[in-house]
Amino acid sequence: MLLSKGCATIKPEAKQHVEMAExxxxxxxxxxKDLKIAFEIxxxxxxxxxxxxxxxxxxxxLQKKESSEKQH
Known part of the structure; x- marks a missing residue:
């Protein structure tokens, strides 16, 4: 099933079994705002x-920060 909103067509995500281990x-x-929009797109x-x-x-x-701390 496809949903339409304005000029965009939205496909619902397929239901997947996801284990919430953590x-x-x-x-x-x-x-x-422009960063948020770019991220969403x-x-x-x-x-x-x-x-x-x-x-x-x-x-x-976090990895980048940890690496820079080790260099100092």
Missing amino acids: ETREVRGRIP ACARLEATQTAALEEAIRDW
Whole structure:
């Protein structure tokens, strides 16, 4: 089933069995509007969830910070 909204067509995500092995928490923050829009478009284009993209970005940021701390 496809849903239409304006000129965009939205495909519902296929239901997948996902095990919640680890407990999750919500993260909040404020970013510039244009960055948020670009992020939403990129996630949609790549068919990635925003949650998965944020988790990847946070892990990359942490790794980068840990690496720079080791160099100092």
